[in-house]
Amino acid sequence: MEIRTRMAPSPTGEYHIGHIRTLLYNYAYAKKNMGKFILRIEDTDRERYVEGAVDRILDIINDYGFSWDEGPRVGGPHIPYVQSERLDSYKKYAEDLVRKGLAYYCFCSSERLENLREEQRKKGLTSTKYDRYCLSLSPEEIEKNIKENKKYVIRLKVPENKDIIFKDAVLGEVKINTNDIDDQVLLKSDGFPTYHLAVVIDDHEMEITHVMRGIDWLPSTPKHVLLYDAFGWNTPVYVHLPNLKELGGNKKLSKRYGSVAAIDFLKEGYLTEALVNFIMFLGWNPGGEKEIYSLDDFINEFSLERIHKTDLVAFDRQKLLWMNGYYIRNLDDLGIYNRLRKWAEKFNISLNMADRSDDYNIKVISLVKDRMKLLSDFSNLTGYFYKWDIVPKERVSEYTKDETKALEILVNFHERYLNIKEGEWVKDRIDEINHEIIKDKGYSPKEAFMTMRIVLTSSSATPSLVDITELLGKKEVLLRLEREIKSISI
Numbered sequence: 001m002e003i004r005t006r007m008a009p010s011p012t013g014e015y016h017i018g019h020i021r022t023l024l025y026n027y028a029y030a031k032k033n034m035g036k037f038i039l040r041i042e043d044t045d046r047e048r049y050v051e052g053a054v055d056r057i058l059d060i061i062n063d064y065g066f067s068w069d070e071g072p073r074v075g076g077p078h079i080p081y082v083q084s085e086r087l088d089s090y091k092k093y094a095e096d097l098v099r100k101g102l103a104y105y106c107f108c109s110s111e112r113l114e115n116l117r118e119e120q121r122k123k124g125l126t127s128t129k130y131d132r133y134c135l136s137l138s139p140e141e142i143e144k145n146i147k148e149n150k151k152y153v154i155r156l157k158v159p160e161n162k163d164i165i166f167k168d169a170v171l172g173e174v175k176i177n178t179n180d181i182d183d184q185v186l187l188k189s190d191g192f193p194t195y196h197l198a199v200v201i202d203d204h205e206m207e208i209t210h211v212m213r214g215i216d217w218l219p220s221t222p223k224h225v226l227l228y229d230a231f232g233w234n235t236p237v238y239v240h241l242p243n244l245k246e247l248g249g250n251k252k253l254s255k256r257y258g259s260v261a262a263i264d265f266l267k268e269g270y271l272t273e274a275l276v277n278f279i280m281f282l283g284w285n286p287g288g289e290k291e292i293y294s295l296d297d298f299i300n301e302f303s304l305e306r307i308h309k310t311d312l313v314a315f316d317r318q319k320l321l322w323m324n325g326y327y328i329r330n331l332d333d334l335g336i337y338n339r340l341r342k343w344a345e346k347f348n349i350s351l352n353m354a355d356r357s358d359d360y361n362i363k364v365i366s367l368v369k370d371r372m373k374l375l376s377d378f379s380n381l382t383g384y385f386y387k388w389d390i391v392p393k394e395r396v397s398e399y400t401k402d403e404t405k406a407l408e409i410l411v412n413f414h415e416r417y418l419n420i421k422e423g424e425w426v427k428d429r430i431d432e433i434n435h436e437i438i439k440d441k442g443y444s445p446k447e448a449f450m451t452m453r454i455v456l457t458s459s460s461a462t463p464s465l466v467d468i469t470e471l472l473g474k475k476e477v478l479l480r481l482e483r484e485i486k487s488i489s490i
């Protein structure tokens with residue numbers, strides 16, 4: 001049997017990083033088993049429908065490096081893969097259930113239902129249920145109502161006091177009594193199916209073998225099992241995955257702590273391979289020390305048995321940042337440059353490279369890449385390679401504690417650098433000269449080199465001074481020293 005998994009996003013808002021985790025597991029399981037991964041859009045909730053969300057969801061899934069074997073944009077044997085384009089089929093199936101006596105028309109007005117809920121709440125009931133008023137309507141009454149064009153929904157006739165038992169590949173056997181389940185609406189008065197009806201019909205028609213989704217859908221599963229029974233179909237294998245929470249405590253992922261939407265992580269400058277590697281472990285663990293996994297490694301090792309049996313897993317933002325730095329460091333300089341430019345173009349971000357040559361920019365990257373945890377760190381780490389301003393006197397004398405001495409250091413470096421021939425402006429020669437200066441003048445390495453570093457970069461934490469000096473070039477270094485000397489001397 002072909003393994004067929006699916007992701008079924010609803011276009012009700014931004015695609016969440018947790019959705020990508022669920023998608024990854026579905027994708028990997030299908031690929032591991034030479035099966036198919038299907039994408040379906042569940043857009044039957046018209047009230048929560050967000051214009052443009054379908055395209056954004058499809059784009060972000062592609063941005064994370066995933067594609068689907070069947071679904072919107074690519075087609076497949078079960079087209080259409082968008083629920084709002086499959087309405088006729090849902091209606092037909094719902095009416096079949098009515099004919100078989102397993103579902104019924106309900107003409108109750110929203111006022112009646114609201115009053116009913118209110119009464120039940122007053123009685124102290126925690127969950128409110130439909131009272132089955134319409135279940136006892138005679139065929140004549142039903143026909144009359146329909147003729148009069150009265151609005152109706154179709155409800156599932158949930159059997160009374162029956163234990164529904166299903167097996168979840170992660171949670172084991174789950175049991176729930178039907179007395180806790182309301183007579184679900186299957187078809188709404190606007191002709192749209194509810195999620196419950198549509199998901200069951202589509203998963204069946206699209207021959208889905210494994211339904212892998214967040215554990216927050218667990219309470220819906222017995223309703224789905226009832227529907228499979230009513231239609232006489234086999235249920236798929238259920239796999240409920242833990243939801244994500246902030247590290248420490250039981251807080252849902254929240255914007256207060258950082259990005260939540262999948263797109264925002266990319267905008268912040270995370271690499272997709274780092275994100276995908278990180279989310280592999282949000283609910284699964286191979287049980288070893290290894291934590292750097294390519295997608296292919298993951299597909300090879302992924303198994304349902306190793307999915308965590310818990311309702312929440314911690315999203316460790318520091319760990320993600322570390323992992324991203326790891327992936328950046330492991331790209332070559334040109335690779336980082338290309339990624340930076342693509343990222344800046346996609347999100348319309350200025351890299352402030354002041355029209356310098358590719359060669360120069362790539363050398364800049366080689367000097368700072370060990371400090372980059374995000375692509376967006378680049379500009380903060382490299383401003384002085386592109387633009388320079390006079391550094392305030394107090395900062396220049398931070399290490400000498402003496403303005404005159406700081407000035408003297410700058411003058412000495414300037415004088416010696418002036419004599420270096422263009423062709424000798426390489427870091428080993430610069431390093432030799434730097435050491436000659438401190439030896440001749442009796443400066444401590446710290447006071448001399450930190451003073452130079454602050455003047456050239458306005459920062460005390462930078463890559464090595466000789467690397468910077470070499471890359472900036474003789475002309476630029478002399479110019480910065482001259483301007484600073486002039487400013488201090490006034």
Ligand code: GLU
Binds near residue numbers: 009010042213214
């Ligand atoms: N449309 C549901 C969602 O937005 C899918 C739930 C499921 O996978 O069954 O998450």
